[in-house]
Amino acid sequence: MGAVQIVATVVAAAITVVAVALVVRTVRRMLSVIRLGQPDPTRGDNRGLRLRNMLAETLGHTRMLRWTVVGAAHWFVMIAFIVLSLLVLEAYFEVVKPGNGLPLVGAWNIYGLVTEWIGVLGFIGILVLIGIRLRNLPSNPNRRSRFTGSTMWQAYYVEYTILAVLICGFFIRGFKAANDELEWPVWAAPVSHALGSVLPAWPAAVSLIAMVKIIVSMAWVIVIASNITMGVAWHRFLAFFNIFFKRTPGRKGSGLGALRPMTSQGKPLDFEEADPEKDQFGVATVEQFSWKGMLDFTTCTECGRCQSQCPAWNTGKPLSPKLLILNLRDHAYAKAPYLLAGGDNATQEALAKVDVLALAEKDRPLIGGADEHGVIDPDVLWSCTTCGACVEQCPVDIEHVDHIVDMRRYQVLIESNFPTEAGVMLRNLENKGNPWGAAQSTRDDWTKGLGFEVPNVAEVEEGDFEYLFWVGCAGAFEDRAKKTTRAVATLLHEAGVKFAILGQGETCTGDPARRIGNEFVFQMLAQQNVETLNEAGVKKIVATCPHCFNTLSNEYGQLGGHYDVIHHTQLLAQLVAAGKLTPVQPLDGSVTYHDPCYLGRHNRVFAPPREVLGAVAGPERDGAGLVEMDRFAERSFCCGAGGARMWMEERIGKRINVERVEEALSTGAKTVAVACPFCLTMLGDGVTGKKAAGAAPEEVEVVDVASVLLRAVQQ
Missing domain, CATH: 1.10.1060.10 (Alpha-helical ferredoxin)
Structure with missing residues (x-):
């Protein structure tokens, strides 16, 4: 062993000992802090399912690839980072003797080929990520930068460390090729051989660069060990565990569904x-x-x-x-x-x-x-x-x-x-059973003048109806939402679907109380509804409000209420597909659809509303058809009413519903279709405001999908 190898070996060993000692200490402290949290026994079930989900999200990059370029670049960088661990290990052998490689697999041509191309693609990937970060610098006067508030030096340090380690790896292989010590043929390591063709034959260079590679890598370990909150680095290890222990590993997509119980x-x-x-x-x-x-x-x-x-x-x-x-x-x-x-x-x-x-x-x-x-x-x-x-x-x-x-x-x-105006909503829920404070005796007034009888579960025999039509508070009391309720009832009647309502026996599901944080009022209302539904023998429910739909289907099970719940757009799509409802008159002009958060993201219902609108509007064509907004489906923009915000004033910044309305108007659609009474109110108010300001055509309207279908069926 020459002097260069001895010095390189000593330096590599010393910095590695320091790095390992520091990182072990930090990991132990990190675990002690995590253990300070309260117990949660729900995180250890379905381990096989959790493992499959974790592997799909990490190795498959199912979340990251929703942003295609970023996701692809990050996948190659992630794989390169994993492989870098092997190549850093290999560097310890190269420090001792320049011609050494990784034992057992180091001489395999397939190992050389795979690591070569992972290195190349990882190098390209990290350059792409660096470029994206630089292009979106939060120092620019742009509040919307997703990096605003991030600890930028940490991100730069991690990215340039990966870049440096990849460069060191290629120079090690390049000098090995120049010294005729590279184990693999040109086809397995073309970049390394090409680099070696322009480098001088210098055996000591391999040990020196291997030492630099180890120093850079162990310095990174020391830095993250000294910065326990450096998530941009630690997530490389913790993400596997955090994804494994997610609360709904079997839920399709990433919809929230039920809130965690208190x-x-x-x-x-x-x-x-x-x-x-x-x-x-x-x-x-x-x-x-x-x-x-x-x-x-x-x-x-x-x-x-x-x-x-x-x-x-x-x-x-x-x-x-x-x-x-x-x-x-x-x-x-x-x-x-x-x-x-x-x-x-x-x-x-x-x-x-x-x-x-x-x-x-x-x-x-x-x-x-x-x-x-x-x-x-x-x-x-x-x-x-x-x-x-x-x-x-x-x-x-x-x-x-x-x-x-x-x-x-x-x-x-x-x-x-909590915000004072929300107190009125909570008192109404406790005293009246609905957030508007309307009299319970008027809950079924929407049925008047329909031209057919809407049966009440109290007046029919159990089994004489297929669906319990859950009207919801908005559908029963809010004027615009009542139009949707009447449209759905009419469509179900025309399609021959047997349904009934609870009428005055229905109260709020408790969604706004639970989302604002009043779990007591939620449980009071929910237990009352569960008792009513179970006594009526209800098995299947159709709901027009996504908030009711989500609560009934995902949260009432926590209180003993287990039902087959369907949203009205899902049922209408089935009826149209079965030929029980046939649109005969297409829309005048184009239509755009706004995905309600609690229907789309929370419950993954994206296709049925579009199927109904597609049957009415037809494919997109000149001035007609269904056109999408820039943000739709999983990335749809909120109307601003969820989380009990419907009953809180929006005093800061731009109104969320106005932002969404502007996006809807930019499509040029004459009809903005929704599938939620909250969205109907919020977007309707936004369009009304735009019309008053002369910023929207008078013919633009906001209506529910059911109303769109009813017009097409009746014309």
């Missing part, structure tokens, strides 16, 4: 037995999040995909799902020394060893304004529409909406601290 010590909270002095009501401090929440915070890669899709962020609100997670992460790790010392039960001796910054962090309120030095500003918390766009886009399956609702629960149930 829990205390990992068990669903029973309000009849709950004790506010002992049980946890929502989340008041960071350690009251579950351990999966702590893992979520740690895993965030700061990519900003959630931020780029958030309707609140895109309309000037203070909420960024990414920044919310980062603030919780930084607070958790800053407070961790105090918590690990025993928290409120720590002895004076233990507290004496805690850093003064951690002691200061313990006094910060989780929710509070700038004057209170709060971790999360109240305007951030209440800006969320629970649309699910953040969860849909997150490549590592962070559960932003669950965390937001958990914090809302404490604010509502314990602090009684």
Whole structure:
């Protein structure tokens, strides 16, 4: 062994020992912080399904590839990073002796071929990602940059480290080729041989570059070990676990479906037995999040995909799902020394060893304004529409909406601290059974003048109806939504579908109460409805409101209500396909469809509404047919009403419904079709405002898919 090899070996060994020691210490600390979270026994079931889902999302890159160029580039970089681990290991052998390779497989031609092309494609991929980051610099005066708020030096450091290690790998192989020591033929390593043809024969260069490669790699390990919150690096290891432990591994796509039930010590909270002095009501401090929440915070890669899709962020609100997670992460790790010392039960001796910054962090309120030095500003918390766009886009399956609702629960149930106008809605739910405060005796007034009888379940024998038509509060009381209700009832009648309603026996499903954080009111309403439905022998339900649809199908099961629930657009699509409803008159002009968040993203119902509209409007053609907005399906933009925002004033930034209406108008469509009464109200108000300002043609209208179909069937 020559002097160069001896020096290179000693340096490589020394920096590796330091790196390993530091990273082991950091991983142990990270695990201790994650364990501070509350138990969650629901994360360990269906392990085979979880494993398959994790492999599909990581190796298959199913989430990342929704952004095709970024996804493809990231896949090659990810594979290159995994292979880099083998090549870094190989560098330890090359440091000792330039001609050495990886034992057992190092001499295989297929190994050379695969690693060669992964290196090339990884090199191209990292250049693409660097270019995308530079093109979207948050330093530009552009709030919409998804990298706004990200720790940019960390991202640059990770990217240029990967680039440097890949370059070192090719130069090692190039010098091996120049020294006639490369194990593989030209066809297996064409780039390395080409590089070797222009490099001098210098055996020591292999050991020197291998040493540099190890130094660069171990320096990266030391840096991330010294920065425990460096998610842009740590997600390379944590993402596998975070995806494995996602709460709905078997759910098609990434729709949210049901909210997590309110829990205390990992068990669903029973309000009849709950004790506010002992049980946890929502989340008041960071350690009251579950351990999966702590893992979520740690895993965030700061990519900003959630931020780029958030309707609140895109309309000037203070909420960024990414920044919310980062603030919780930084607070958790800053407070961790105090918590690990025993928290409120720590002895004076233990507290004496805690850093003064951690002691200061313990006094910060989780929710509070700038004057209170709060971790999360109240305007951030209440800006969320629970649309699910953040969860849909997150490549590592962070559960932003669950965390937001958990914090809302404490604010509502314990602090009684929420937007004042929402208090009227909650009182109406408790006293009247609907958020509008309308008299229960008028719940079935929409049936008057239909020309046929709408049976009530109380008046028919069990089994004499196929579907229970769940009208919903909006469908029963809101004038525009009542048109949809009447249209659906008429279409079902004409198609010969046997259905019945609960009439005055129906109350709100509790969706707005649950999304605003009042789990008590939700359970009160839900238990009442479950009892009514079960007594009526209901098995199948059709609902016009996606919020009711989601609650009935995904959340009532938590309270003993198990039903086969279908949205009205799904049933109408089936009836059209079966020839029971036949459109005879196409639309005048084109139509565009707005995907409701709780129908589309939350429940993956995208095709049926389009099938109905397609049957009416036909294919897209000059001035007619179904045309899509720029953001549709999984990436549809929210109307602004979800998360109980329907009953809260929108005082900050641009109105979300106006943003969406402008996008709809840009298609040139005369008809904006919706499939949700909330969307009908929000987009209808937006179009009315645009007409008043002279910014929209008078003939543009917002109507439900059912109303579009009814016109075509009756004409």
